[in-house]
Amino acid sequence: MSNASDWITVGALAEGFAPEAFILPKLAELAGRRFTLFFENGWEIDHRFDAEQVHWIATDGHSSGSAAYRATSVRPGIYLVDFIKHEDSKDWSISLVIDSHSQSFTAVIGSLPSAEQTREGLYSRALAGKTLTTVQASFYHGSLDKPWQPGACPHAPTTELVGIRNRYRYSPTEVYEHIYLNPDYYTWQCLKGVEQGLCDTDLCHYYKIADELYLFVWREKIVPTLGLVMIDLQNHRSDGKIFGYAGDRFDSLSNFPVASYCDLLNRTDYGDE
Template identity: 25%
Template sequence: MHEIVDFRTPDTWPNLSEFEAGMDQNSPDATSALAGRTIALHYENGRVAEYQLGERELSWTVRSGEPPRPGWGPYSAPYVATEFAPELFYVLSRDDRAGAPKFVISVLDLAAGIATTIFGEVTSTEGRGSLEVHFEHAGIGSPSERRHERTGVMDGKRTLWRYSDTHLYEHIYVNAGTFGWHAVTGPEQGAAEIVPFRAYQIREDIILMWFREGYWTLTASGLMDLSDMRLAISGWGWDFRGRKPRGALTLLGARGVLLGEVTYPQV
């Protein structure tokens, strides 16, 4: 017989720390391969910013042009990085010094000489809080006419991701801007959402995915390899229940299977 699983309203969902416990079973290895390097990013809007990476902390400094948001000065923060594929790094950082956290998340493709950065800032911690996010593209070392383009390659796909023996989630990619998830097993079982989504083509089978949670003041971003169905992902934003910054320094991973793909008829 099939187990009856009822829909869970968000007010019954577990706290973030509760459902994430034990979820790191398939997390990718962190790397210090970028330590000691300085990487100049030439953004399409003319800004030049510089990453200086140590063993555990980085600085992100605007050398010319305007900052990504008003009030963003020199940014220094702890970081975590993983080498998702040869010469392809996913770098996550969070700066809490000003109270409301700022996030700089970058995909650095050193082989192709291009990067995509997601800038996030918690602009209010009142009530549920608010989170601003935007994307920028850059050349590494010099300006580039190439960029990671948005893609609809995930449209219609359904995937199943196992983060641990108990954390199993299905992803439903409705279209290039809409995404659904639900918890098949684990502490969130029965929870589900349809939320805003973006995907960028990083390499032939590697996708940068991003989505914004509807209930939590939280967004998630990660790299997905469709050739061997693996995922490296982090949620980041504001934990309004716990009244504290959340994520970006915890990198989770999952192994997946493609359940199928829907092709809609022409109408």
């Protein structure tokens, strides 16, 4: 039976996932390329890629910098780019879904809570009408290399995963199950691995990127964690990352890649309910 001592840090989770992990290789094809991202909210940010780093600068000067990045693709022509941006004395998780087919993108900007925020109890947050998790994520859409116009980005919230029960094999030793309950929550459990026996229900977000291709983001409340993966139901593959504090002192980060072979266990149809 699981108990409180079974919960581990994101850094320990990364160590458990690492041996023989089924991660996708980092793509080299973005090296030398440049995109101007025109956001729906009016931002215009130039992104230039070399072999190791992405360099960005906003036309209005509100953001600029460079960072190491990871680029992968589970579907030809659609890229997931992930990096950490340190700005305004804070670390930000930046994930870009770059869609060359529609010349559009979706950006996910996430952040972790402070040590003080993690000490606020779940019960007090519930009574105050707050989300139970203190992990933050914001979603932005836009167009590539051309000014934004309404409808330019086809990526949109979806309920197509709701009712699905999927199994994810991240390595020979790490296996998880996801049950997509409703548009806002999912349940996970570790079937095999360093978190075996643990489970929870957490806040999540679903976006349809293309036919049977989804961006899935979750925010955990017990161990502050931001998870983000692309799920390809056609090719039974997922790829993304898990972001959190490496240890329990809030002084270092872990942002590690995760990828899986996934299969559908069952699908529940609630009819008109």
